[in-house]
Amino acid sequence: MKQPSLTERFPMTRREFIDRSGKGGLGLLAFGGFIPSFLARAAAAQAPIPEKDRTILVLIQLAGGNDGLNTIIPRHNDVYHNLRPTLAIREGLLDLDDQLSLHPSCNALHRLFNDGQLGILQNVGYPNPNRSHFRSSEIWETASDSEVISSSGWLGRYFDNTCQGSPAADQRAESTSSPRAVHVGDVVPQALHGRESHSVFGLRPRGRFGSGGNAHVNAAYERLLTTPSGNEQTAFLQHTMMNVLVTEQRIQQAIEKDRTQVRYPNNSLAQSLKRIAALIHSDLETRVYFVSQGGYDTHANQLNAHARLLGDLSDAMAAFQQDLKAKGRSDQVLTLTFSEFGRRSAENAGAGTDHGAAAPLFVMGDAVLGGLHGTAPIISPDAQDIPYTTDFRSIYASILEEWFAVNSTDVLGQKFAKIPFI
Amino acid sequence: MDLYRLNQSESPGEAAAEAYLEERRRLRRLIRETSDYEARRELNREIRQANQAAFERFVVEWMQWAVEPENSPTAKLLSFLQNIFVVARQKVNDTDALVEHQRILREGSQGNFPDLCKAVSRSPAMIRYLDLNLSTRERPNENFARELMELFTLGEGNYTEADVYEAARAFTGYRTNARGRFFLSSEAHDHGPKQIFGQTARFDGDAVIDLIFEQPASERFFVREFLKTFLSSELPPEPYIEALGNRWRFYKFSIPDLVSTVFQSRIFFDTRFRGTLIKSPTAFYLGLCQDLLLHPPPFPRRLLNELRSMGQDFQNPPNVRGWVGGSAWISASTVSARRQLVDTLFRPINEDRLNADDKAALDQARKQGKTPIQVQRERLQQIASVDRTLLAEHLSGYFLSIPPSPEFIATLESLLENSSEQNVRQVVRSVIVAMLQSPQYNLT
Numbered sequence: 124m125k126q127p128s129l130t131e132r133f134p135m136t137r138r139e140f141i142d143r144s145g146k147g148g149l150g151l152l153a154f155g156g157f158i159p160s161f162l163a164r165a166a167a168a169q170a171p172i173p174e175k176d177r178t179i180l181v182l183i184q185l186a187g188g189n190d191g192l193n194t195i196i197p198r199h200n201d202v203y204h205n206l207r208p209t210l211a212i213r214e215g216l217l218d219l220d221d222q223l224s225l226h227p228s229c230n231a232l233h234r235l236f237n238d239g240q241l242g243i244l245q246n247v248g249y250p251n252p253n254r255s256h257f258r259s260s261e262i263w264e265t266a267s268d269s270e271v272i273s274s275s276g277w278l279g280r281y282f283d284n285t286c287q288g289s290p291a292a293d294q295r296a297e298s299t300s301s302p303r304a305v306h307v308g309d310v311v312p313q314a315l316h317g318r319e320s321h322s323v324f325g326l327r328p329r330g331r332f333g334s335g336g337n338a339h340v341n342a343a344y345e346r347l348l349t350t351p352s353g354n355e356q357t358a359f360l361q362h363t364m365m366n367v368l369v370t371e372q373r374i375q376q377a378i379e380k381d382r383t384q385v386r387y388p389n390n391s392l393a394q395s396l397k398r399i400a401a402l403i404h405s406d407l408e409t410r411v412y413f414v415s416q417g418g419y420d421t422h423a424n425q426l427n428a429h430a431r432l433l434g435d436l437s438d439a440m441a442a443f444q445q446d447l448k449a450k451g452r453s454d455q456v457l458t459l460t461f462s463e464f465g466r467r468s469a470e471n472a473g474a475g476t477d478h479g480a481a482a483p484l485f486v487m488g489d490a491v492l493g494g495l496h497g498t499a500p501i502i503s504p505d506a507q508d509i510p511y512t513t514d515f516r517s518i519y520a521s522i523l524e525e526w527f528a529v530n531s532t533d534v535l536g537q538k539f540a541k542i543p544f545i
Numbered sequence: 546m547d548l549y550r551l552n553q554s555e556s557p558g559e560a561a562a563e564a565y566l567e568e569r570r571r572l573r574r575l576i577r578e579t580s581d582y583e584a585r586r587e588l589n590r591e592i593r594q595a596n597q598a599a600f601e602r603f604v605v606e607w608m609q610w611a612v613e614p615e616n617s618p619t620a621k622l623l624s625f626l627q628n629i630f631v632v633a634r635q636k637v638n639d640t641d642a643l644v645e646h647q648r649i650l651r652e653g654s655q656g657n658f659p660d661l662c663k664a665v666s667r668s669p670a671m672i673r674y675l676d677l678n679l680s681t682r683e684r685p686n687e688n689f690a691r692e693l694m695e696l697f698t699l700g701e702g703n704y705t706e707a708d709v710y711e712a713a714r715a716f717t718g719y720r721t722n723a724r725g726r727f728f729l730s731s732e733a734h735d736h737g738p739k740q741i742f743g744q745t746a747r748f749d750g751d752a753v754i755d756l757i758f759e760q761p762a763s764e765r766f767f768v769r770e771f772l773k774t775f776l777s778s779e780l781p782p783e784p785y786i787e788a789l790g791n792r793w794r795f796y797k798f799s800i801p802d803l804v805s806t807v808f809q810s811r812i813f814f815d816t817r818f819r820g821t822l823i824k825s826p827t828a829f830y831l832g833l834c835q836d837l838l839l840h841p842p843p844f845p846r847r848l849l850n851e852l853r854s855m856g857q858d859f860q861n862p863p864n865v866r867g868w869v870g871g872s873a874w875i876s877a878s879t880v881s882a883r884r885q886l887v888d889t890l891f892r893p894i895n896e897d898r899l900n901a902d903d904k905a906a907l908d909q910a911r912k913q914g915k916t917p918i919q920v921q922r923e924r925l926q927q928i929a930s931v932d933r934t935l936l937a938e939h940l941s942g943y944f945l946s947i948p949p950s951p952e953f954i955a956t957l958e959s960l961l962e963n964s965s966e967q968n969v970r971q972v973v974r975s976v977i978v979a980m981l982q983s984p985q986y987n988l989t
Contacts, residue, residue, distance in 0.1 A: 350952045
């Protein structure tokens with residue numbers, strides 16, 4: 124092969140590169156600048172959505188893989204008792220029907236169940252279950268098929284979708300400095316990643332948050348953010364950072380202003396939900412909240428640890444619901460739990476359970492059709508995974524269509540049968 | 546600029562990985578010798594702890610290595626290659642494999658790209674990350690073969706599904722041994738003929754990589770990725786990519802040749818190309834340390850947490866595509882985390898409140914000359930003593946990669962005007978902190 128004469132075609136020096144670009148060869152001056160679409164768009168002020176139509180979703184992730192069989196207990200099932208000689212729960216059961224009971228530490232949830240504010244979605248999973256925490260969480264959060272890797276989350280795509288459909292929604296969120304979603308923790312959950320970038324705000328469960336800094340620094344920072352920069356990229360960052368600053372202040376105020384009478388337990392899930400209730404009650408336009416409770420990976424000595432986790436969850440959810448009621452918001456909020464997988468039917472040698480497949484979810488709210496939905500799991504004596512009977516995306520589809528009033532196929536890429544729990 | 550000056554004596558994480566392997570060997574022997582369930586569980590827990598401890602040393606050593614100006618070109622090239630040949634700690638879950646992967650990339654970056662691809666296919670971390678270890682003659686796993694073509698070498702549309710499947714057969718039997726190193730399991734390997742890119746033979750993995758580099762798309766894919774990272778997110782027109790790719794093929798896909806060709810244009814140093822890229826969290830962190838004459842703190846948990854909060858979990862990209870970068874680095878929580886980091890670097894450390902591990906780490910860092918880790922009063926005093934009328938120009942000239950707008954300078958000046966003899970150090974500190982938090986400093 125003859126060596127291509129590179130110098131003829133590829134600029135060898137910086138000067139040459141820039142000279143050519145100036146002559147229209149490379150268009151380098153346009154390099155690297157992405158046009159912030161919201162800056163280009165007209166800032167048409169939009170009438171706010173009537174409060175009664177503003178539906179909100181709160182997701183609680185039970186990280187680690189919640190043991191479904193010891194959450195919703197098939198108390199008369201011999202196979203269950205045989206497979207779990209030490210772990211089967213026999214006492215203090217909270218009956219749901221003539222076969223199934225709730226874990227004894229879920230008193231508060233049981234009351235909600237009896238009041239018709241708690242739905243239980245049984246035996247939820249997906250085909251070809253993956254037993255990796257990482258991968259299975261990814262599948263739940265991206266709503267992809269088990270074999271398909273997707274980088275965008277189902278709620279992120281919902282955001283993508285609503286801004287394409289009605290730029291006004293993003294515009295309004297922008298103008299009121301409301302993030303599209305608020306999550307608790309430092310890392311943005313994958314469920315909230317869209318194909319496009321959306322404002323997502325990270326909250327801490329306790330204490331002050333935001334960027335700290337003293338008053339002098341904050342004043343100086345604000346001055347610099349409002350100083351014209353004459354550079355598109357800088358302008359984009361200025362705009363974003365200003366937005367964050369304003370949002371931080373609004374969120375901090377909303378939390379400080381909140382005077383709830385409800386006593387929340389001191390666990391960090393409950394404290395997070397307390398903050399979320401305060402934000403829901405403020406004038407934020409945010410419609411999605413995400414919080415995670417860790418510790419469900421109960422490979423060993425599960426009994427006490429699992430009881431404590433479910434107790435925390437139950438008390439936290441009940442306090443949250445009570446607070447929302449007191450604030451007059453309980454008809455606007457749907458709270459859904461999910462976990463990357465359930466656990467094996469049989470206990471292991473360490474009085475724990477290993478990664479499994481299908482498991483039940485809780486869904487809570489005034490708008491929820493209480494009771495048991497779907498079919499109870501069938502446990503087989505050969506101690507393997509419980510096969511799912513409801514695809515988790517059916518639940519997403521129901522929420523997208525019935526709660527957010529959008530076309531679920533646009534978000535999920537496929538049509539899934541809805542479950543009538545809303 | 547010499548991108549290839551590798552300091553072999555300093556390889557971040559290697560000693561830690563070595564120690565972890567040693568410890569794991571010892572513990573595994575004990576596990577084999579006992580049948581007691583509790584004892585085994587305890588030993589397995591110790592293995593996990595040793596793994597974690599090695600990972601913590603890895604992040605500290607990596608940051609301390611990368612902050613040295615003479616290492617920073619290599620560190621940048623490595624980060625780029627790691628964002629092509631993505632592996633993630635969460636799935637790999639083995640510090641030794643992660644360190645070894647980094648060594649493979651570093652060594653491979655001095656040779657030809659096809660050879661690097663072959664070395665990567667043998668990387669224990671990659672074997673685990675893309676499921677090569679699960680791929681057998683009976684059930685070839687396509688994960689690696691697909692990403693090899695789609696994300697490492699050719700890009701979508703330059704191969705067929707059948708090519709992926711047949712290539713997957715060629716990569717069956719790639720395994721790691723007890724020492725965590727590559728071997729080919731002849732039993733699990735598919736020795737039969739495969740048809741790939743229209744050719745049929747008994748191809749093995751290396752032969753597939755050779756075939757890939759016969760494809761025209763192979764000379765352009767990597768070039769594009771390279772320019773996107775080091776030049777600008779918007780690419781020059783196709784003819785330039787073609788010419789560059791053509792030349793690159795002629796030089797047998799030599800990575801050093803590509804690097805020097807692109808960098809000979811000295812485009813890096815031109816102010817017109819500055820201020821267009823948003824710094825990655827790692828680059829932001831290292832840049833702060835360099836500009837403030839600091840060493841990264843020797844506290845692994847703090848480092849890991851800071852990087853994670855800014856959206857770049859160490860050695861743990863979110864998926865096989867790696868970090869998206871650009872405006873994707875910027876969100877409400879990451880902006881706050883960046884501001885927080887600047888603030889932290891200006892706060893004195895209360896050594897009495899450090900835990901024993903951190904205290905020991907700090908003592909060791911002092912002995913190695915890897916301090917200070919926080920901005921010292923004396924340094925602020927020094928800056929504060931600069932003639933006040935020149936200070937705004939001085940600060941922005943020193944810290945920002947593009948000259949800021951006249952309005953920006955004017956704002957700095959007016960902020961500094963408020964200072965008196967008594968509070969000058971305080972005011973200067975606030976202005977510098979705010980400037981390092983400003984949009985301008987986040988761009989490079």
